[in-house]
Amino acid sequence: MKVRNISSVISPPPVHFVGDGFRVHNFIPGNMGMERMDPFIMMDYNSKFYFTPSERQRGVDVHPHRGFETVTIAYKGKVAHHDSTGNSGVIGEGDVQWMTAGSGILHKEYHEEEFSKRGGDFQMVQLWVNLPAEYKMTPPAYQAIKNKDIPVVVSEDGKAEAGIIAGHLGETKGAAKTFSPVQLFNIRMQEGGTFTVSSPEDYSTGLLCLSGNVVVNDDKTLNENHFAVFAKTGTDITLRATADSVLLYLSGQPLREPIVAHGPFVMNTHQQISEAIADYRSGRFGHLE
Numbered sequence: 001m002k003v004r005n006i007s008s009v010i011s012p013p014p015v016h017f018v019g020d021g022f023r024v025h026n027f028i029p030g031n032m033g034m035e036r037m038d039p040f041i042m043m044d045y046n047s048k049f050y051f052t053p054s055e056r057q058r059g060v061d062v063h064p065h066r067g068f069e070t071v072t073i074a075y076k077g078k079v080a081h082h083d084s085t086g087n088s089g090v091i092g093e094g095d096v097q098w099m100t101a102g103s104g105i106l107h108k109e110y111h112e113e114e115f116s117k118r119g120g121d122f123q124m125v126q127l128w129v130n131l132p133a134e135y136k137m138t139p140p141a142y143q144a145i146k147n148k149d150i151p152v153v154v155s156e157d158g159k160a161e162a163g164i165i166a167g168h169l170g171e172t173k174g175a176a177k178t179f180s181p182v183q184l185f186n187i188r189m190q191e192g193g194t195f196t197v198s199s200p201e202d203y204s205t206g207l208l209c210l211s212g213n214v215v216v217n218d219d220k221t222l223n224e225n226h227f228a229v230f231a232k233t234g235t236d237i238t239l240r241a242t243a244d245s246v247l248l249y250l251s252g253q254p255l256r257e258p259i260v261a262h263g264p265f266v267m268n269t270h271q272q273i274s275e276a277i278a279d280y281r282s283g284r285f286g287h288l289e
């Protein structure tokens with residue numbers, strides 16, 4: 001085992017709203033650009049925030065995507081989704097929505113109806129996972145992953161566990177199908193618990209602390225709402241919880257392909273971006289009310 005050290009800890013950037021339903025800190029690309037965490041090209045984090053009761057469902061209206069996958073993980077509150085392929089669903093605490101935009105999709109994302117009416121604490125993460133060039137035009141797809149269907153690995157001390165959303169930890173394989181090697185773990189720890197996560201060298205690796213705080217590699221403390229970016233060298237990261245904590249671990253094999261991003265389209269060339277815009281304008285992304 002070789003330790004993978006933290007290269008930087010990022011404080012939560014000032015919030016902005018995505019539509020009127022997602023009050024987020026943007027950690028990726030943030031100030032580091034889209035290449036640093038390749039294949040993770042975007043990460044918005046809605047830290048715990050109380051939304052007042054509303055008759056109207058807050059959110060983001062119909063918009064397109066092409067060339068990557070959107071992964072939404074709910075921690076508090078409920079998110080509803082509809083897309084142009086006819087898929088729809090609601091995710092609640094611990095559930096994950098893994099949407100492959102691929103060749104093109106229209107969707108809308110908003111607070112679930114009952115949650116909107118009642119109001120309440122809302123906390124979630126949206127990641128954009130880039131698609132390898134050969135899969136950018138794969139047909140759109142949708143994986144609804146319920147919390148109860150996510151395999152769990154328990155620590156030796158029994159005081160920590162990881163829900164394996166994608167990839168694997170030891171012999172345990174994750175729930176999601178991915179197009180490139182990606183590890184995505186939801187880690188829950190009791191105060192005093194320890195846990196070790198491992199990924200191959202070279203992988204882009206990060207750790208978001210959603211609540212509590214942990215000491216990483218017996219060295220640095222990671223506080224609530226902070227994001228640690230790790231070195232590309234080393235494999236293993238040891239966590240010791242100094243409070244009951246919830247963390248999201250992400251690690252992925254870099255695609256090392258050109259990234260050309262234009263709003264909701266992420267492709268490899270400017271020509272492909274022009275095609276995406278033309279296809280979207282001519283209605284080739286389908287239809288959604």
Ligand code: MN
Nearest residue numbers: 065070107109
């Ligand atoms: Mn979207």
